[in-house]
Amino acid sequence: MTKNLRTQELTERPLNELFQNYWTEVYSFAKSQTRNHHKAEDLTCETFTKAFLKIESYNPNKQFKNWIFTICKNTFLDNRRKASNTFSYLEDQLYSQINDTSPSPADQMILKEQYSNALNAISQLGKGDKQIITLYYLDDLSYNQISADLNISYANARTRLNRAKHRLRSQLN
Numbered sequence: 001m002t003k004n005l006r007t008q009e010l011t012e013r014p015l016n017e018l019f020q021n022y023w024t025e026v027y028s029f030a031k032s033q034t035r036n037h038h039k040a041e042d043l044t045c046e047t048f049t050k051a052f053l054k055i056e057s058y059n060p061n062k063q064f065k066n067w068i069f070t071i072c073k074n075t076f077l078d079n080r081r082k083a084s085n086t087f088s089y090l091e092d093q094l095y096s097q098i099n100d101t102s103p104s105p106a107d108q109m110i111l112k113e114q115y116s117n118a119l120n121a122i123s124q125l126g127k128g129d130k131q132i133i134t135l136y137y138l139d140d141l142s143y144n145q146i147s148a149d150l151n152i153s154y155a156n157a158r159t160r161l162n163r164a165k166h167r168l169r170s171q172l173n
Helices: 002-012 015-034 037-053 064-082 086-098 105-123 127-138 143-150 154-172
Strands: none
Touching: 015 037, 015 064, 015 105, 037 064, 037 105, 037 127, 105 154, 127 143, 127 154, 143 154
């Protein structure tokens, strides 16, 4: 019960505040890993999305910064392992070293607002919708794997994901 209360306090605590406090640091870390502005933005967004969806696993007795940086590092390593074309990755690194552009403050504000809106919309989804979106998009599971994990049929997994995406889309609009 106390874990749920702590998690509830953390999710009710302005997530925008956590997002704003750590966005720049996580982005800087992600950029040092990817050496590419766009990939760093994507990695930072994915990190915060994973953190938000897995907030119940956060231990409030530990530093939030360490937890979020671990998620970022693991996400980077997972993405790198999944990359099938390493030549393209090296080419992107070379290009980013030659043409390194960073977002303007206005762009950063717009991105933060968009990510914040997405996180808020995800938080308003039901538990089942959050679960299936997490399994498909963040854990990269196939419909077959989702149906096995949730003990549902393949068709039911597709239907649930489709409905969850529609709910998320309607909350974002």
